[in-house]
């Protein structure tokens with residue numbers, strides 16, 4: 254494998270200067286779910302680590318959540334929305350088929366100078382977004398960008414399917430990335446992978462060009478997320494372990510050098526198993542799934558924001574963000590915070 258640590262350093266670094274998150278006020282606890290489907294708080298807690306998830310109301314959309322998270326990140330970075338050069342929204346529950354969710358965020362923020370787009374890489378969307386924007390900043394093409402992960406997964410959840418409805422929640426997280434030339438802080442390394450052969454493991458098939466809304470569905474359940482839980486479970490552990498190992502090797506660092514590993518929050522047991530295989534002590538692994546469930550592209554930036562706000566990550570610490578999800582897709586970023 255090429256080792257970028259041996260390659261010449263880029264002229265600029267992409268540094269996180271602001272972060273924020275937002276979740277809808279309404280929540281749904283395990284006990285309430287147990288009144289809707291044949292499950293229990295005990296089963297959900299022991300199998301997933303989830304206790305409660307946030308749920309949007311009818312009037313709360315993905316762009317709304319994204320905008321609220323973005324405002325917090327911009328305030329922290331002290332960056333005027335009018336100065337933002339790029340907005341990327343990672344989501345699999347966009348505002349509408351088109352235009353992009355990012356267009357609505359631009360409008361709400363009055364970020365008139367920015368160019369904007371959505372990114373579809375499911376739970377890996379935010380990590381993919383950082384990787385892509387890193388290239389623009391390191392090359393000198395951009396001075397700043399807003400990267401948001403935002404989802405309203407409860408709008409595509411089958412509330413009669415106990416194997417999936419217990420897992421998902423709504424929310425958004427955002428970061429501001431800015432160009433710095435001192436080289437001490439910023440994204441050190443990013444990696445992205447995918448395996449389209451396994452698309453059936455996790456999907457929501459309607460409505461797209463294969464199943465347009467204008468045609469009756471052969472199976473009405475295709476409007477909901479469908480998951481092969483066991484397959485995803487095994488693949489997730491394998492890919493998280495491989496990807497973190499790749500990052501350590503590429504950056505010439507050991508687990509002792511890492512301040513915190515923040516994984517996509519898909520199941521506490523998946524994160525714990527992967528950490529155990531890697532040999533990472535539990536105090537270096539951030540888990541907040543109990544309060545949010547799986548929020549797909551929003552989960553890594555929400556966890557990152559909470560990790561910093563609760564004092565578990567400090568300026569200068571090395572953090573690894575790692576994600577795995579539908580596609581299948583997976584990837585990671587190594588960042589000196």
Ligand code: UT7
Nearest residue numbers: 291292293296300376415416419480482483485486519520
């Ligand atoms: O971010 C990527 C998206 N995330 C995922 O795709 C999730 C990844 N997979 C998982 O997190 C886990 O596989 C699940 C939490 C979905 C399932 O946990 P598991 O330990 O793999 O359970 P299982 O599917 O092997 O099912 C065990 C038993 C089954 O009953 P039998 O056949 O043993 O009698 C299920 O029918 O648990 C039953 N079961 C439930 N029982 C109570 C499945 N869902 C539930 C439920 N409540 N909600």
